[in-house]
Amino acid sequence: MIDSLSPNHEPRPADTPVDMLVFHYTGMADAATALARLRDPEAKVSAHYLVDEDGTVHRLVPEDRRAWHAGEAAWRGHGDVNARSIGIELVNPGHDLGYRPFPEAQMRAAIALARAVIQRHPVPPRNVVGHADVAPERKKDPGELFDWRRLAGEGVGLWAEPVTADGGPAGDVLPDLLHRFGYPVSDDDPIPAVTAFQRHFRPERVDGMPDAECAARAAALLDR
Numbered sequence: 001m002i003d004s005l006s007p008n009h010e011p012r013p014a015d016t017p018v019d020m021l022v023f024h025y026t027g028m029a030d031a032a033t034a035l036a037r038l039r040d041p042e043a044k045v046s047a048h049y050l051v052d053e054d055g056t057v058h059r060l061v062p063e064d065r066r067a068w069h070a071g072e073a074a075w076r077g078h079g080d081v082n083a084r085s086i087g088i089e090l091v092n093p094g095h096d097l098g099y100r101p102f103p104e105a106q107m108r109a110a111i112a113l114a115r116a117v118i119q120r121h122p123v124p125p126r127n128v129v130g131h132a133d134v135a136p137e138r139k140k141d142p143g144e145l146f147d148w149r150r151l152a153g154e155g156v157g158l159w160a161e162p163v164t165a166d167g168g169p170a171g172d173v174l175p176d177l178l179h180r181f182g183y184p185v186s187d188d189d190p191i192p193a194v195t196a197f198q199r200h201f202r203p204e205r206v207d208g209m210p211d212a213e214c215a216a217r218a219a220a221l222l223d224r
Helices: 031-038 104-120 148-153 171-181 191-201 212-223
Strands: 009-011 020-025 049-051 057-059 065-067 085-090 128-130
Touching: 020 104, 031 049, 049 104, 085 104, 104 148, 128 191, 171 191, 171 212, 191 212
Parallel strands: 020 085, 020 128, 049 085
Antiparallel strands: 009 065, 049 057
């Protein structure tokens, strides 16, 4: 691990537990560009860690400090996600610059880092999320190519295997299920939250449609 400390952080609020882990992608051309921005005091953005595609991990902000990675976001009714989370950035150009799979070395490093974080902090599996999960109207990262299933198999987060929708909940109840799970669902337009859920839990088809299959997966996650 390389210390590449960023000046962009502040104290955490008193008596606020660190009980969330948020994954991002950088959405920039390369690691050097991302690292420069995350350390630029004018940019006012940061994360606790940056994981390069070759598996190199940069430590940017001490875990006891509030990094500036989630922005306007919410999860399980809590609006200040930065106050209670650890942020991990993954080097990847993202959807706008040539989104691509996350290399094996990067995935191994991210899993090892995440496992270490949840050993140090009381992060329940339901609170291991992506930036899109907590800010669905603004963000897509880390996206449908990130292997959430593999993470869950390594003890980081949750996963629901494909289940039959026969006899299960109808698609129209999906927004309510997502709200109960933790998503910030807009009453006016639930499609962003549905899309974020699909990027995380049904990556093989991301269409924003609240169908019965997604509802069955959401119900299975709530049963966990």
